[in-house]
Amino acid sequence: MPEEYPLVDVAKIFPSLHIDLKYATADNLTGHPIYQEHLCLLHADAATALAKAISIATLAGLKLVVYDAYRPQEAQAQLWQACPNPEYVVDVAIGSNHSRGTAIDVTLMDEHSRMLDMGAGFDEMHDRSHPYHPSVPPHAQRNRLLLNAIMFGAGFVGISSEWWHFELPNAAGYPLLEDQFACYTPAHTSR
Template sequence: MAPRGSRIAAALLAVVAVAGAAPASTAAPGAAPGGRPGNPAGGPTGDPARASSEPKAPEEFVALRRVAPTVLREIRYATAHTFTGAPVEGYEQPLCLLTEDTAKALRQAQRSLLQRGYSLKVYDCYRPQRSVDSFVDWAKDLEDQRMKEEFYPRVDKSRLFEDGYIAEQSGHSRGSTVDLTVVKLPAQPTRPYVPGEPLTPCHAPRAERFPDNSLDMGTGYDCFDTLSHTLDPRVTGEQRENRLLLKDVMEDAGFENYPKEWWHYTYQPETFPDRYFDFPVHRRSLAGH
């Protein structure tokens, strides 16, 4: 058996290799939810004038990969594998942008997990207000049910606001909130979602859900279901242990969990507790990019 230091070094190399690979989109360019102009997943607007007039991030924002490069990234909203069925407006590149304090706290949590043979994987970080607005528009369109079978199979879409799954503002827009999970090292690749493929419920057993290289947390990411509540009593055994592993590591690093979503954590104190930003998710939004 190789020495422990060699095994950890090899695992780190595997993490960096996977983290450097952005998820590819197979979605065709088109209109984003709510009728706003859409972009190909991870692509720029292609309009230099518009790009130059876009709002910029405060200097406190950084790209997570510069602070904690070993954290895996699967920025879902830059792809078509979302509850809307399309890439989300505002996600022009598959980047994790956060306030620097939040990124440093994630680095602390990551170091703790690496020592145990695990890694964090982020699904979503800073979220522009325009993205939140597009979710609101989508939720009001009761005819659009294309992703229901996977993301909200047991919830009537007309109740998404009342049940708290969709809101007009999100803590993500303040830059201190992150959606994430835990992956066992060495990380295995996750196949890309193919738009139009058969869907399976996000609350189904792991073998039936859309594949994810994370630990089994009992549901998929963005599952609009009470089974996603972090401490739901129906989640037991290994699934509960995995949720508690994430919860303990994140709380030790200064984060608070949103009890209705096992993946949702906010660093405290927030750098911008009363601000909701709207700069796009793109490296040009950052100071000195």
């Protein structure tokens, strides 16, 4: 990784953090793995905020689970192709804050390593995935509020369309980064 890009390896900094990179698996909106490497990278500023979020979650008796962090622009292009809806996926021509290393997708698990019910799964691209939706059962809405409180307390902000997405308040002010690791091509994954 070039030194001018201040990305850090989250797994090395936080070895006990649960990382389930969805785009390194077929468990995502494309139905196939996109990332060739299982690397969870963040800009150093976002990693500092993540450290606070981990501490706050621990105080609440919870653990964070990371679904995605830095995302190569090639991966963003594949997501846009699978879901060309700007409410949920940023057009690669604009550039995702994930491709700046300033955004992270997370959820919560309890002290017994059970995932908390959020009322909609990761990458479910419909209005029930919005942070506040009337069809989400009260217990799941409480879990979303808890996640929001943890992430906001650490210095992240959410977005209006995905309960799992958080970013630095000035995320778009950071530069888009050259791809830091390889992605599978759609032709490769259709075999």
